[in-house]
């Protein structure tokens with residue numbers, strides 16, 4: 305694996321190995337703090353980010369390496385009209401590895417052709433977000449003890465939510481996964497994903513309410529409505545509060561339910577839920593750094 309553009313770029317065995325490394329980093333952080341000495345990570349963020357960019361940077365710093373980059377396209381030569389391909393070719397002269405977020409679907413893939421160093425897709429438009437998926441898989445493994453035999457509900461903006469798309473793709477690899485898609489009709493998952501689920505005989509159902517399925521779920525994956533992907537603000541305002549998870553809605557849920565959210569949260573999980581032991585979204589935040597440390601080690605082939 306030279307780049308990570310799509311979650312299916314890596315095998316199930318490679319995902320297992322990344323999860324094992326992340327767990328070892330959690331147990332023995334001291335073993336890793338010099339592993340990337342003299343290595344540099346560039347974070348090229350053409351779209352806003354808090355967790356993804358900072359977890360990448362913290363990951364490289366905790367490995368003893370350094371970081372450089374930009375957090376908005378205005379501060380790079382993209383604002384002068386430079387192509388993504390020329391930008392990454394330049395950055396590849398200074399850094400050993402690149403994590404890139406871009407509003408255009410496919411931009412990190414295009415970047416990987418000219419960078420000359422490994423490129424990681426840190427989110428491309430409404431398409432994919434493979435490192436959030438690795439974070440999510442690590443969290444599911446740690447919280448549920450397994451990646452197979454799960455019933456997972458995805459709730460919210462399943463049309464534009466790239467973390468949902470990548471996680472669904474990853475879950476097609478595991479046995480006996482059942483998917484419940486909870487969204488308004490206008491925000492349902494793209495047709496190509498439904499086609500993939502059907503062709504692989506993955507059991508999935510679609511529903512409009514979370515209450516109707518809550519008691520059956522092992523995992524509830526909440527998402528925010530992706531305002532920046534809407535053509536029309538009025539549609540966003542109409543749809544943004546369709547689902548709000550409150551303690552009352554969790555009354556019928558399993559005691560072992562794992563409540564996930566890639567964050568940022570807007571209104572879709574009431575802050576009262578945060579004290580529920582089943583709320584795992586801030587554990588996801590922590591896990592995000594450890595799995596990115598594991599990924600950097602793998603892509604840089606550091607032993």
Ligand code: NCD
Pocket residue numbers: 355356427433436466467527528530566567568
């Ligand atoms: C997500 C993203 O950027 O797609 N956030 C993240 O990386 N953790 C989710 C979102 O923005 O809603």
